[in-house]
Amino acid sequence: MASGPVDTRTSTTTEEPEYLDEVTIHRFEYPTPGDADSEQNWAELYLPAGEQRVDSIPLVVLIHGGAWQSALGADIFEPLARDLAERGMAVYNVEYRRVGSGGGWPTTFRDVASALDHVSVVDKQFPQITTDDELVVGHSAGAQLAVWGGTRHKLDDNEVGARPVFRPTRVVSLAGPLDMVYAATHGDDRIVTALGGTPRQVPERYTMVDPIQNIDPTTPVVAVHNTGDRMVSSVNSTRYVDAVVKQGGEATAVLLPGGNHGSVVTSTAPEYPRVLDIITGASSADLDDVDEVTG
Template sequence: MHPFPGVRADRTADTRPACAAIMVAVALVMTACSHGKDQTPTHHSLEASHTVLGVSQAMVAHREAPEIRRVPYPVSGPGDEAQNWGDLFLPAGDHREGSVPLVVLVHGGGWQAASGAQDMNEYAEDLTTRGVAVYNIEYRRVGSGGGWPETFTDVAAAVDHVPELLAQNSELSGSVELAGHSAGAQLALWAGTRRDTSSYPCANPPRIKPARIVALAGPLDMQTAARSGDAGLISVMGGVPSAFPKRYQAIDPILNTTPSVPVVAIHGSLDRTVPAEMSRKYIRRLDAVGGDGRLEILDRENHGSFLKPTSPAYDHVLNVMANF
């Protein structure tokens, strides 16, 4: 039975073996016992360390509550310090070096200035309760200095700043997931899989290879969306596909599938803003080229309902995103 009964999965995800976790737990218990009753290890000291299976792991962070840090990222050319930043959400608790995975979160809103990173703050906070860090990025949008190509190059620059985040926060591991909702899903997929075969709009490949990309209700077939009259998409692209074919060719997810990066596409069955067929088509295309694609259709959910805590699918989607 699927772990969430309101979900239809076109591909069943592999279940992670529990053996490694059991071995680690046994090792920790044996280490603690060997100290005797009067030598209980201190778990809340930043100087503490654990030796697990012969590997010394230093405790590098302790927080009573989650922490949020504003992180500016550099861009090529003139930027906007009011928008070229990301908020780094760090989970509460004790954390050893290299133990916390990172989710790069890209908000949606039709590439328009009316929506911003603050719309995903609650979502980011709830992700941290599942033991991951979240880098919730802002970028210039149509109406706030964005459009072609700044919206896209901003997101690429934010993703390319991740190696600095990893270096500056030693609790973070090298396991990085990109995730986005709606327009943010398109941006996350492009930024995480862009190749140096195209000069539009950013020639360099990403500085990190994502462990996975999660696309939530994404317009993953941009040419079809534009031909169907998606005004927000047409405005950020500067026109329709026939006017700018190279632009669409460069960043349309369905035209740039990358087999080496797993993708999970999650979509509401009642979505009228971005039809679920967009995700179905993308996953079929990814599978056809030998990629690792997984599709989940959420019954009775629309374009954004599953992002709200009142949705019966809310916890399920967060759990999917936090386990990579």
Template sequence: MVQRLKYSYGADPSQWGELFLPDPPAAGQLRGVVVVIHGGYWRSTYGAELGEPLAVDLAEHGMAAWNLEYRRAGNGGGWPATFQDVLAGIDKLAELAGQHSLDLGKVVAVGHSAGGHLAVWAAGRGHLAGPGPGAELADPGGVRLAGVVSQSGVLNLAEAERLNLSNGAAANLLGGSSSEFPRRYRCADPMGALPLDVPVYAVHAEADDDVPLAMSALYVDASGAGGVPAHLVMVPGDHFDLINPKSPAYAVCRELAARLLG
């Protein structure tokens, strides 16, 4: 029986997450948490309902899941609010761990599309320290991700801007072009946080017409220069098969999340 509990991590109506809990094991402690971060090209048209079926499925397979909502472009999000929310939402798990016997040594993220971007970006939060537009996001005491499954993630913002993906979604998120805000783009781009010291599985659907394969392939290629190289995993289906719990594409993502949790 899956238990679901909703918690706020801020005052805004979009600052919340829903925790999906499986029956606890005999030992009492759940084996880590999967943070589910939905996509929608960072726009307020789409919300956490996209991640809910995944969170339910993960809990039904014995994994605690934290389905995270956040402010998006159009409802108070963008730079830096969307990024602040993702980190604050992940950090909320530190407060919930004691209440629900969560193992914070094993927190991984599954992010779809723009959520894949945010998940991989959050895994590189340790690179935010120091002067620059990301300094206000740095928090050395925050909850760290132990790995990421990116589902056709937008992992190269410079290329996303060049291709004008989803009619200027990157500029819509960051408040303008990279020529206007070059440091902002560098801070928000997962490419800028390489090398990472945690594993990333860049899962990409073979028939994806929404996010080009280059978004995953360029990131994986760049990751090979140091740290823990990312892995490109091709799966059958289209963009939305990745978030369909009945599809083979999603089954691969679930298996990879379980592998990251060990």
């Protein structure tokens, strides 16, 4: 594997060289409704080595998981971001507030929506990235946020995350709780904590952010899940995919044998190369063929 990227987090310039010798990283702080937290409301853009021609580098957005809680942060996706950048993609790795660090309902969801919308600002500073037909990838809680992020345009104007400025048009979900009501009523208390109540107590919140309740048949989704996942059952992915297909949409479930909840994004796990291939394929495929990508 190539050496790690050069860290340029301390400065973000408006002019980029026509050619980069190695991967570089640029940090952005994004604004949020109300007061932002500079230690958490940021995202890092990884630019691949090579020519930096305008509108030439596909963008992949990464949203990390961790049960919407503060124990895990965007740093867990640094290896994945680097590996994707080494494959020639620009990667936008998002940090956001979580339960225990100022997040929860509705802050976590507003933060992610704000981070996604900030892509339009990033594009102005780094016009070599493309932003018209891009992929978002999330793991675990981040997968819920990623799928929701791809369908925010369907929300009513008064709902959290509505009226997106930037919308990913294709999604890869990794071990995602894509049927939040099902998961919450089958023992997943992490969802109840993140949304501040059960589906019976706060049904309108689930309606706003539950992926299976916000399906857009025109947004293709590849739902990857290890069959050995005991934290978020693969039933979440198969139920979601079945619902998308029933509505005439394009989605596929890729069930990887064995593994566990975290190994699907662990660089030393046997399934990791296939996950990289799925992400790469979903990014480069024609939009109508994304649901055929299985690695």
